[in-house]
Every structure is written in structure tokens, then in C-alpha cells.
Amino acid sequence: xxxxNEFIEVAADPGAYARRIRASGRSVIGYYCSxxxxxxxxxxxxxxxxxxxxxxxxxxxxRHLQAYCCSLVRGALAESLTGRLDYxxxxxxxxxxxxxxxxxDIWRLNxxxxxxxxxxxxxxxxxxxxRKYLIDVLQRFKRDLxxxxxxxxxxxxxxxxxxxxxxxxxxxxxxxxxxxxNPGIISGQELxxxxxxxxxxxxxxxxDKLQTLLQELRESVPGREGRGRRLMLVGNACNHxxxxxxxxxxxxxxxxxxxxxxxxxxxxxxxxxxxPIAAIADRLFxxxxxxxxxxxxxxxxxxxxSQARKHGVEGVIFLYLKFCxxxxxxxxxxxxxxxxxxxxxxxxxxxxxxPPEGQILTRIETFTQMLGPKTGxxxxxxxxxxxxx
Amino acid sequence: xxxxxxxxxRKFRSAKRMREIMTEYYIEAKTxxxxxxxxxxxxxxxxxxxxxxxxxxxxxxxxxxAMIGASHMGGxxxxxxxxxxxxxxxxxxxxxxxxxxxxxxxxxxGLPKPDMLICCNxxxxxxxxxxEVQARLFNVPLFIFDTPFCHxxxxxxxxxxxxxQIDEYISFxxxxxxxxxxxxxxxxVGRLSLxxxxxxxxxxDAAAHRPSPMTAFDAFFFxxxxxxxxxxxxxxxxxxxxxxxxxxxxxxxxSAVENERYRLLxxxxxxxxxxKWLSDTFASHGACLVADTYTTAWCGSMKYIDENDFIDSMAxxxxxxxxxxxxxxMAKTIFEMIDKYEVDGLVMHSNRSCxxxxxxxxxxxxxxxxxxxxxxxxxxxxxVDERSFSESQALTRIDAFMEVIxxxxxxxxxxx
Ligand code: SF4
Ligand code: SF4
Ligand code: SF4
Numbered sequence: 001x002x003x004x005n006e007f008i009e010v011a012a013d014p015g016a017y018a019r020r021i022r023a024s025g026r027s028v029i030g031y032y033c034s035x036x037x038x039x040x041x042x043x044x045x046x047x048x049x050x051x052x053x054x055x056x057x058x059x060x061x062x063r064h065l066q067a068y069c070c071s072l073v074r075g076a077l078a079e080s081l082t083g084r085l086d087y088x089x090x091x092x093x094x095x096x097x098x099x100x101x102x103x104x105d106i107w108r109l110n111x112x113x114x115x116x117x118x119x120x121x122x123x124x125x126x127x128x129x130x131r132k133y134l135i136d137v138l139q140r141f142k143r144d145l146x147x148x149x150x151x152x153x154x155x156x157x158x159x160x161x162x163x164x165x166x167x168x169x170x171x172x173x174x175x176x177x178x179x180x181x182n183p184g185i186i187s188g189q190e191l192x193x194x195x196x197x198x199x200x201x202x203x204x205x206x207x208d209k210l211q212t213l214l215q216e217l218r219e220s221v222p223g224r225e226g227r228g229r230r231l232m233l234v235g236n237a238c239n240h241x242x243x244x245x246x247x248x249x250x251x252x253x254x255x256x257x258x259x260x261x262x263x264x265x266x267x268x269x270x271x272x273x274x275x276p277i278a279a280i281a282d283r284l285f286x287x288x289x290x291x292x293x294x295x296x297x298x299x300x301x302x303x304x305x306s307q308a309r310k311h312g313v314e315g316v317i318f319l320y321l322k323f324c325x326x327x328x329x330x331x332x333x334x335x336x337x338x339x340x341x342x343x344x345x346x347x348x349x350x351x352x353x354x355p356p357e358g359q360i361l362t363r364i365e366t367f368t369q370m371l372g373p374k375t376g377x378x379x380x381x382x383x384x385x386x387x388x389x
Numbered sequence: 390x391x392x393x394x395x396x397x398x399r400k401f402r403s404a405k406r407m408r409e410i411m412t413e414y415y416i417e418a419k420t421x422x423x424x425x426x427x428x429x430x431x432x433x434x435x436x437x438x439x440x441x442x443x444x445x446x447x448x449x450x451x452x453x454x455a456m457i458g459a460s461h462m463g464g465x466x467x468x469x470x471x472x473x474x475x476x477x478x479x480x481x482x483x484x485x486x487x488x489x490x491x492x493x494x495x496x497x498x499g500l501p502k503p504d505m506l507i508c509c510n511x512x513x514x515x516x517x518x519x520x521e522v523q524a525r526l527f528n529v530p531l532f533i534f535d536t537p538f539c540h541x542x543x544x545x546x547x548x549x550x551x552x553x554q555i556d557e558y559i560s561f562x563x564x565x566x567x568x569x570x571x572x573x574x575x576x577x578v579g580r581l582s583l584x585x586x587x588x589x590x591x592x593x594d595a596a597a598h599r600p601s602p603m604t605a606f607d608a609f610f611f612x613x614x615x616x617x618x619x620x621x622x623x624x625x626x627x628x629x630x631x632x633x634x635x636x637x638x639x640x641x642x643x644s645a646v647e648n649e650r651y652r653l654l655x656x657x658x659x660x661x662x663x664x665k666w667l668s669d670t671f672a673s674h675g676a677c678l679v680a681d682t683y684t685t686a687w688c689g690s691m692k693y694i695d696e697n698d699f700i701d702s703m704a705x706x707x708x709x710x711x712x713x714x715x716x717x718x719m720a721k722t723i724f725e726m727i728d729k730y731e732v733d734g735l736v737m738h739s740n741r742s743c744x745x746x747x748x749x750x751x752x753x754x755x756x757x758x759x760x761x762x763x764x765x766x767x768x769x770x771x772x773v774d775e776r777s778f779s780e781s782q783a784l785t786r787i788d789a790f791m792e793v794i795x796x797x798x799x800x801x802x803x804x805x
Contacts, residue, residue, distance in 0.1 A: 064751050066769075068478060068741045073748075098514045101538055102748035105716040108540070109752060120547065123510055123517060124535040129553040133537075136546030294517055294533055297524040323478050325744065329518030332474035333525065349476075 003213050004190055011193035011241075014049065014200040018087040021047045021202060027089035027149065030113070032076050032103075034237075034265040034290065035094040035121060037138055039280055042203055043161035044145045044153045046089070050199035052261075053079055054239045058352060064106050070323040071352035072237055073099045080111045090115025090148070092141075095123070096292040097326050115148045117141055124294050125285050134281040142277065158276035164203050169266040171210040172198060175217060176263065180255045180311045183230070184222025188244025188254045195261055196241075228253035229368045230312055234304065234334065235319035236327050237261045240354050243319065250364035256311040258304055259319070264288045291326040300330060301337040308343055315371050316345035317364070344371060398643055401607065403631045410623060411613055418446045419501045427504040427566060430523065432516045433616050434686070435509035436534060436558065436707050438582050438699070441620040442575045443562050447507075448500055450519075452616050454482030455609075456496045457489070458661025458773035466495060467774040481742040481773035483519040490526060503527055505565050507558075509534040511713040513745045532561045536708040540715040543708060551704040572700070579699025582620040583691065588628035589615045590688040595635035596679040597730050600644030601652065602635050605681040606668040607645065609659045615687045650675035650799040651791075654726055656682045656753070657738035657746050660768075662775040663783075670784065674791040675799075680730045682723060686711040689722065716749035720756045727761050733801060734794045735765040742772045764797070766790035 010017045018028050029041045030051040041048040053075030060081045061074040079085055091113050093104035104118055119141050122130040142153055175194065179186055186194075194213070198206055231252045233243075238261045244254055257263055268287035271279040288303065289295045308316065316338050320327050331347065338345050346367045354360060421428045429440050433451040440447045457463050463485050469492070470484035471477055477484075485495070493499035506529060508520035517533060524531040534554055537547040559570045592611065596603050611631060618624045637643075653671065655678045660667060671678055690709050695702035711722060726732070735757055740747050754765045766786060770778050 065748055066739055066741075066750075069744070069748060095538055098745040099748060101514075102716065102745060105540060105749055106752055108715075109717060118538075118540045120537045120540070120544070122535050122537070122550065123514070124533045127557065129550055129557060130535065132553075133546055133550035136549070140544065140546065291518065292514060294521070297521040297531060325479060325515055326518060328476040328479055329483075329515070329522065331476070333522065335474055347474075 003209055003216070004186075004194075006209070007197040007213070008190065008193045010201055011196040014052070014196070015055070015084060015087060017200055018047070018049050022087045022089070027114075028087050029090040029092060029115065030085065030088050031092040031094065032072065033094050033096050033100060034260040035096060035119075035284060035293075036092050037094075037119065037141060037280060037284075039158070039161045039165050039270070040138065040142050040145065040153065040277075041092070042164065043157040044142075044149060044151060045157070046145070046149065047202065051076060051079070051085070052196075052237070052239050053077075054352070055079065056082060056084060064110065065103075068323050070099055070236075070321045071350075072239075072321055073103045075352055076103060077106060080107065080113070085113060088113040090117075092117050092119055095120045096290065097324070099323075099325070115145070117144050121284070121293075123292075125289065126295055131281060131285060134284060135278050138277050138281055155276060159272065161203075162270045162272060162276055162279065164207055166269050166272065167207050168198060168203060168210060169269060171207070171214050172266045173263075174214055175210075176256070178214075178217050182222050183253045183255050184227070185217055185220045188248060189241045191254075192238065192241045192244055192261070195266070199261075199265070229371050229374075230255045230314045231368075232304075232308055232311065232313040232316045233257040233259055233262070233319050234316055235259055236321050236324050238319060240350065242354060243360075246357065246360050247317070247364055250361050251368035252315070252317075252364060256307055256313060258288065258307070260290060263307075264290055291330045301334055304334060305337050305341055308338065308341065313343060314374070315367060316343055317367070318345060318347045320347065320349050322349045322351050395647065399645060399647075401603075401631075401634060403627070403634050404610070406627065406630065407611060407614065410618075410627060414617060415497055418448050419497070421446050421501055428501050429505045429507050430500070430503040430520075431507040432509050432512060432520070434512045434707065434710055434712070435507050436555070436703055438575065438578045438620045438703065439555075439559060439562055439570070440507070441578045442571055443566050443568070445505075445562070445566065446501075447617065448503065449617050450486040450500065451482050452613055453489070453495070453500055454485055454773055455613070455659075455661050457485045458775075459664065460496050461662050461775060462495055463662060463773035464776040467771075467776070469494075477774075478741065480513075480515045480519070481771045483515055483522075485773055487519070487522055490523060503529055505529050506531040507534065508532070509536060509707065511536040511707055511710050513712065513743065515744075530561070530565055532558060534558060534707070536713055538713055539709055539718070541718070543705060547708065548705065551708050552701065555700060555704055575700055578620045579694075579703070580696060581622055581625055583694050583696055583699070585615055585619055585621075585624035585628060586688040586691050586694075588625060588632055590685075590691065592628055592632050592635060593680065593685060593688070594729075595632070595639060598639045599652075599731070600642075600646070600649035601677050601679045602638035602643060602645055603679075604645045604668060605655045605678040605684070606659070606664050608681060608684040609664060612684045612687065619687075644677070646672045646675065646677035648675050649677045651733045651794050652677055652679045652731055653734045653736055653794075654678070654680050654682075654723070654730065654732045655736050655738065656723070656750065657740045658683050658743060658772045660738060660770045660778070661773050663770075663778065663780075666780065667783075670787055671791075674787075674795070676791060676794070678736065679732065680726055682711060682719075682726065685722070685726070712745055716752055717756075719749070720753055720760075723753060723757060724760060727757070727763065731800070732763065733797070733799065734763050734790065736790075737765060737767045738772075739767050739769040740772050741769065741777075742774070764790065764793045
């Protein structure tokens with residue numbers, strides 16, 4: 001599939017793609033979190049791009065951040081300080097965790113990428129007061145963009161952006177569903193590239209490409225590599241495409257995830273009628289919640305349990321960036337939730353690079369092997385895994 | 390070893406009274422089920438006054454965390470939390486408290502069970518996750534008082550949001566306590582709260598005197614009251630006495646550190662299990678930690694309180710506290726303290742437990758060096774988890790730092 005290669009190419013070097021966009025005369029606005037109001041940036045005619053904080057040595061961040069800071073935050077600062085973000089015309093920091101919150105301060109004081117905004121979202125995503133506040137915050141962000149870039153974001157452009165993002169999100173959801181039903185149609189790493197590219201590519205181009213890709217996937221026949229134990233990845237942001245291949249080589253395959261480079265980011269649709277800002281706010285309220293936000297003490301466990309059930313998940317891999325407070329706090333609870341359902345889990349804590357390949361392979365292999373005999377899980381394959389290589 | 394007269398003189402007589410008050414307080418809290426009172430667990434920076442109005446006993450897991458740390462039980466409890474799956478990189482207050490709640494371990498046999506949980510995220514995001522854990526464990530109502538972070542200012546929409554949550558909070562309390570909120574009483578509680586904060590500030594101000602009658606380590610100790618009993622006359626009475634004692638010490642020339650030569654400022658929470666050791670180590674260099682950014686946080690946003698409109702104005706006061714503001718805003722507070730207390734150097738505790746307090750310290754340090762030209766040092770620890778603390782490493786750093794300070798000479802101050 002040529003189109004798939006295109007996705008893989010962009011995912012491998014988002015910066016190169018962003019530079020091309022910029023060269024075409026469009027301003028590029030970056031952010032590190034899935035709570036960024038991308039639709040508003042897009043409606044302003046600017047190009048929204050998710051940044052990942054990867055792709056180089058993060059040693060330079062030592063001047064500003066202690067060693068006990070997550071690699072996403074460290075990597076983010078490093079990529080800015082070393083000039084790897086020269087394509088940006090602005091950055092946006094949605095309020096999420098304590099680490100990003102301070103990164104935003106350090107960023108504001110030490111870097112210069114043009115436009116800068118803190119979008120101080122509510123932490124509590126319940127109740128009418130928080131909802132009203134969220135709408136106010138988004139409105140302020142819209143005004144800030146308008147005044148800095150000297151433009152007007154019309155209601156019509158908001159609506160059109162909302163439609164575009166809804167379509168993109170629904171395509172991605174369908175691709176995920178297809179993969180869950182028939183894991184062999186696409187490898188984990190390919191799917192990772194699709195999602196990552198979807199956070200980077202020109203959204204109008206993306207929408208059409210995703211449609212074509214989806215068409216091809218609907219018709220495709222599963223390959224042999226689709227026969228691992230059905231696993232779900234739960235964690236913050238995954239920046240390690242290799243992990244999927246390692247999982248596949250160890251007798252597993254990722255059929256679902258709760259990652260902010262995954263379903264957490266594209267879940268939920270925006271209402272297409274009524275006030276667009278209120279509709280965007282409502283989706284942020286209702287979408288799959290990140291542990292840095294509060295819905296209810298049990299909301300996340302219930303959600304993940306139902307997803308695991310729905311997708312016939314046999315085992316869960318918690319993939320955490322080390323030093324991530326919000327996710328680490330949820331871990332013991334989520335682990336118990338899965339255990340109560342009879343789903344074993346393992347924890348893989350990583351820093352900016354993955355541990356040695358052999359070590360990961362052994363750990364995941366041990367895990368998949370102790371999953372016991374295949375249960376009658378809805379979509380489970382019948383034969384044992386054929387390990388490659 | 391027998392104490393010299395000078396050492397005896399340096400001891401605070403108020404310390405005994407303080408211990409008594411805290412003991413009474415914990416006895417009252419621990420017998421709440423017998424007296425029919427309700428208990429709320431609340432975060433240290435949380436709006437406690439409405440609880441006092443409702444006759445609910447506020448209990449502070451963070452104050453308890455400090456007790457755990459000071460009694461060297463942190464390492465064990467944190468290890469227990471780790472066995473449950475809580476990462477060692479998480480806040481050690483939270484880890485220790487989570488472990489305690491499960492097994493009634495820890496000092497004073499654990500905290501009384503909560504009837505409700507009040508979590509205000511003006512200090513960190515950790516408390517929200519921590520209180521979610523406790524809400525699942527105790528299965529009691531949780532109220533989250535969400536105070537948007539003020540990177541550069543306090544936006545109008547944030548002001549409206551926080552104000553609206555005060556009403557939310559009051560109806561939450563009315564629901565849990567099944568009685569009406571008494572607004573008249575809230576005026577009185579608000580007045581006492583403000584008075585307590587003013588007195589606390591005056592106590593801390595006493596350290597501006599040369600030589601200082603107190604150290605930050607004393608402040609860490611005496612802090613417990615403004616944290617736990619804010620809004621009651623106990624605080625007002627006690628700090629009135631303490632202030633009296635400060636004044637006496639000043640007039641009698643009693644210094645907290647013998648032959649005080651250097652004056653230092655402490656940043657971040659204390660290293661609870663090495664208070665005495667750190668205090669002695671600095672004192673052995675003739676250095677007194679005269680002030681700190683931590684204990685000041687409980688009176689730092691007084692300027693936003695309107696005594697005649699406490700309930701309304703507390704929205705702003707609770708949102709704009711020291712930890713809920715941007716690094717550059719924090720720097721302003723630090724600069725002011727450096728001037729006010731005539732400080733010769735800054736000791737930054739890089740606290741692995743507390744990311745919102747610690748990230749940004751390197752930038753703060755540079756700002757202080759640039760603007761104030763005083764030496765700064767950094768000391769790393771996990772404030773309640775003593776397992777990773779290395780005395781010898783800390784000692785080497787402190788000695789080297791004090792050497793720099795010594796070379797500049799006492800009172801070199803901020804002249805540049
Ligand atoms: S894990 Fe949560 S806070 Fe972190 S980037 Fe993803 S959505 Fe944002
Ligand atoms: S949510 Fe976790 S991984 Fe994401 S920035 Fe915060 S600490 Fe880092
Ligand atoms: S020490 Fe820091 S992280 Fe821990 S509860 Fe206090 S403010 Fe939060």
C-alpha cells in the first residue's frame with residue numbers, strides 16, 4: 001500500500017513535514033498534549049501539530065529540569081532549546097499535569113516560538129460550572145489567536161473544521177475497530193504511524209488519505225502476523241514505534257489502547273449544531289479521560305474495563321514514561337480492575353529510550369506465555385502464535 | 390550531655406503549648422465518632438473555613454505526612470505503598486498516607502476515617518489523584534475545589550469559576566452534613582482565619598531581626614497550627630503568645646543560632662526526617678536559615694482577602710497561593726524575601742516528592758543569581774522517604790556552599 005508508506009514517512013519525521021507546510025505560507029502551531037483545542041487552530045487557518053519531544057539528546061534540558069522529570073517534558077524542552085522546532089510559529093500549553101505546567105513557565109521564559117498561550121483548562125470535568133469555565137477558556141484562546149495573528153475565526157470556518165475533525169476521528173476509530181476485529185490487516189507499528197501522522201498532516205489532505213486507506217483496509221485480507229495474544233496498551237504518550245514490533249515478536253498483538261497517541265486522543269465526536277465553542281468544550285468533557293483530569297474516582301477504571309471486555313483483551317501492558325505522576329497514581333487501581341476481570345497485566349516503565357531489546361522481549365514473552373490457554377475471547381484467534389525471527 | 394544555659398534559653402517555651410494543642414486536636418479528631426462530629430480530610434492549601442463553620446473536624450493528611458516523616462516512619466510506609474504498586478517517584482506524603490490508610494499504621498495509630506474528602510488542587514495535581522485513591526478506599530463523597538493555575542495572572546473567567554465553586558462547596562457540605570450553612574458564623578470564622586494569618590506573618594517577620602530569634606526549622610514546627618486550625622481562636626491565641634515570645638527573644642537578644650553570622654533562605658518543603666541534622670549542620674557554620682518560601686505560603690495571599698467579604702474574597706486568595714503561580718511570579722516573592730530578611734544565600738531543596746515546587750528551581754536560581762547576586766545551592770531529597778537521603782553527600786554540598794558564603798563575608802548581602 002503506497003498510501004501506508006506515506007503515513008510511515010511523515011510519522012518518521014514530522015518536522016520535515018511541518019517545514020514544508022510552513023514553506024507553503026501557513027503558520028504552524030505546536031502542542032504536547034491531546035487536550036489542545038486543535039479545531040480552533042485549524043479554523044484560524046493555522047496548522048496544528050502535535051509535538052512529541054523526541055528525536056535527539058535531551059541533555060540540554062538539565063539546565064532547567066531535574067532528572068526526576070518525565071522524558072516527554074525533558075525532550076520537549078530539549079527540542080526547543082536545540083533549535084529543532086524552528087518551524088513553529090507558536091505553541092499552546094493546555095493545562096494538564098504538574099510537570100507540563102512548569103514546562104510551560106520554563107518555555108515562556110526561555111524559548112521564543114512566536115505565539116504562546118496557556119489554555120488553563122479545568123481539572124474537574126464535571127458539573128455546569130466547570131463546563132462554563134471551559135467554554136470561557138476556549139473563547140479566550142480563540143480571541144488570543146485572532147489578535148496575535150490578526151485574523152477573524154468565523155463561525156462557518158469553525159463548523160467546517162469541526163466536521164473535518166469529526167470525520168478524521170471517525171475514520172481512525174473505524175480503523176481501530178477493523179484492527180481489533182481482524183488484527184492481521186495491519187501491523188501495530190503501521191497503525192502507530194497512521195495515528196501519529198494524523199496529528200501532523202494537513203487535516204484536509206489527511207481526511208482524504210484516511211478515507212482511501214480505510215477503503216483498502218476494509219477489503220484487505222489478514223496476514224499471518226496477526227495471530228498474537230490480544231493485548232491492550234495503557235499509558236501516557238507512546239513515542240516508541242518499535243514496541244509494537246517487539247510485542248508481535250513476543251507472541252502478542254495490540255488490539256486496543258488507552259494512549260494519548262491513540263484512542264484517548266481521537267475518541268468522541270463534536271456536536272455539529274449549536275455554538276461551535278460549546279460543542280468543542282462538550283467533547284473535551286466527554287472524551288476518554290486522561291488521568292490528569294477528574295471525572296469521578298472510578299470513571300477511568302470502568303471505562304477501561306468495558307473497553308477490554310468489548311475488545312476481547314487477554315492481557316494489558318501498562319506502558320508508562322517514568323516519573324509520570326497522573327498515570328502512576330492510577331496504576332494500582334487499574335491493575336486491580338483488570339485483575340478482577342481475570343485479565344493479567346504487566347508494567348513497562350520507560351525513559352526516553354527503550355530498555356535493551358532482549359530484555360523487553362524476554363519480559364513480554366514471559367507475560368504472553370503466562371496468559372494461559374486462549375479463552376473464548378470474542379475475537380481471539382484459534383491457533384498459537386507463530387513467532388518470527 | 391547536659392544543655393548549656395544558652396541552649397536552654399534558645400528553646401521555645403511555646404513549643405510545649407503547641408504540642409498540647411496538637412494533641413487535643415488529634416484526640417478530638419480521633420474521637421469524632423463518639424461525639425457525633427463529622428471528619429473531613431482536606432488538602433493543606435484547601436479552603437477550610439466552611440468546614441469550621443459547619444462544625445466539621447478538618448484533618449490534614451499532609452500534616453500527618455510531616456509527622457510520619459519527622460518520626461522516621463516514611464521509608465517503611467513508602468515501601469508498603471510501593472508493594473501495592475505505587476511508584477517510588479510519587480509524592481512521599483501521598484505514598485505514606487495511602488499505606489497508612491490501608492493498615493492503620495503510622496503515628497497516633499492512623500488518622501480518623503473521613504466522612505468526606507475535600508481536595509483543592511491549588512498546590513498540585515498529585516492531591517487530586519491521591520484523594521481519588523482515598524475516595525475509592527473509604528467510599529465517601531469527594532469534593533474537588535478546582536483552582537485554575539495562574540501562570541501570569543488570574544483571569545476573569547477563572548475568578549468566576551472559583552467563585553461559583555464556593556457555592557458548590559457550600560451546598561456539598563449542606564448535603565453531607567444535612568444542615569444549613571450559617572453565613573453569620575462564616576463572617577466570624579473568616580475574621581479569625583485572617584487574624585491567624587496576620588499573626589503568622591508577624592511571627593515569621595520576627596526573623597528579619599539580626600540576630601534572628603527563630604529559624605525556618607522552628608517555622609516548620611510552628612506551622613502546624615495555621616495549617617490545621619485556621620479559622621479558630623486557638624490559632625489566634627497561640628500565635629499571639631508565640632509572637633510575644635518572639636518579641637521577648639528579640640529584646641533579650643536571644644538568637645536561634647549561636648553567633649549568627651550568615652542568614653539563609655530555604656526554598657521548598659522541609660526534609661522532615663533531617664530537620665535537626667540540617668539545622669545543626671548550618672548552625673555549625675554560624676548560618677541561620679531565617680526564612681523559607683514554604684511556611685510563608687499560608688499567609689502569602691492575605692492581600693486578596695476582604696475581611697468584610699471573606700467568602701467571596703477567599704476564592705481569589707485560595708487560587709493565588711504561592712504554588713499556584715508561574716515561576717516568574719514565584720521569583721518576585723523570593724526577591725522580596727531576600728531583601729526583607731537580608732539573606733546571604735539561598736538553599737533550594739530539590740524535592741523529588743514535589744514536582745510543582747521543584748521544577749523551575751534552576752530557573753529561579755539563575756534569576757536570583759542575576760538579580761540579587763547571592764550564592765545558591767541545591768539539595769536533593771524525597772521529603773518524607775528517608776531511604777535515599779545521603780548525609781555525606783548533603784554535607785559535602787553544604788560545606789562547599791558555606792565556603793563560598795564565608796568568602797563573601799557576612800552581610801555581603803545582595804550588593805552587586
Ligand atoms: S497523558 Fe494526558 S496530560 Fe499527558 S499528554 Fe496525554 S492527555 Fe496530555
Ligand atoms: S502526563 Fe505524564 S508523561 Fe505526560 S507530560 Fe505529564 S508527567 Fe509527562
Ligand atoms: S508535597 Fe507537593 S506533590 Fe506532595 S501533596 Fe504537597 S504539593 Fe502535592
